[in-house]
Amino acid sequence: MTKARKPTLYWEDFAAGTVREFGNKTVDREEVLRFATEFDPQPFHLDDEAAAAHPMFGRLAASGWHTAAMAMRMMCDNYLLDTASLGSPGLDKVQWVKPVYPGDVLHMRVTALESRPMSSRPHIGLVKSRSETFARRPDGSEDLVLVTEGWNMVARRSKPAPRDEAS
């Protein structure tokens, strides 16, 4: 079992405008097939011929949920496992902008958009972030492939002032 690290990053470290860039995940064909087999067995995620017949994909493409999960892992490795994170209530947007293919290398930019204490639990802060995932293709070109916008709950480093407690 992973031993929890002591957090070094708290809500205060995600002020609006904060940008983090990171990630270097090669999309592996076997992983694409394994994820699709378990969670999204649509033919264009499993079969080269079916994918070739898809009007936009053209060849075997990763499930959008797999791309999102790979992005989650990059966020964990870059900062979330060092953050007093309490999870997410949800997302306002998920855009699968372009297909992701085996052999692509993914990296990310995460931008904090808004930040406020949680009204019902003022010792927790909310951060709204935009995540952008980019695919570097084997030919050296690069595409934005996934955009999400959503909220995270993060413990506050400092004890809230009494008037915050009452809000």
Add this chain to the structure above:
Amino acid sequence: MTKARKPTLYWEDFAAGTVREFGNKTVDREEVLRFATEFDPQPFHLDDEAAAAHPMFGRLAASGWHTAAMAMRMMCDNYLLDTASLGSPGLDKVQWVKPVYPGDVLHMRVTALESRPMSSRPHIGLVKSRSETFARRPDGSEDLVLVTEGWNMVARRSKPAPRDEAS
């Protein structure tokens, strides 16, 4: 590799107001740990003690991305693998309403909200759906745990009329 089934459901079968209810997926502790290890290794998805300290979870909870992936699989098994589906450009909403725990049994209701031809490719239709995933808890109670709203691309059964082709 899964052989693609010949579709029986096309865009015309997802008119606004169409409701599908299905699913019977038991959330398995080993699967929760395996998904979290690979994609979302935050302590409350991997470790009973860390999860017990989480202010809302109270005990080991599935990654929200795992819940979404399990929902995707239920949709595939119920209708998507029989549908002339072409994937999704994105979602307008993902709400992780309540935690999902090992031992819960998930089922779903998917409601078609809107339907229109794709302006750039009139032989493809767009369907906006709301998916609701419910967890039946071991004590017999039931909670809404996940809501998504988003778009799917589905091939049309009938050839579009010439005026649609021109739009």
